[in-house]
Amino acid sequence: MAKVSPGQFVREVRQEMSKVTWPTRRETIITTIMVLIMTSILSVFFLGVDAVLGNLIQWVLSVG
16 A cells, blocks of 8 residues: 555545535435434344244243
8 A cells, every 4th residue: 555645645535525515404404304203113123023033932931
């Protein structure tokens, strides 16, 4: 890997940062809300799966 001077590194970082497309405030809010909704749905789903598997294991252990 080639050695790069600190000045060259900073110039390259600035050049790459100018290519970044930042989301708008509205896009950020909508994405945040969607993430919160999906994590809530998944937490309820896994709570149900955990309860069902827990009851199944309890039943199997009680039979033996």
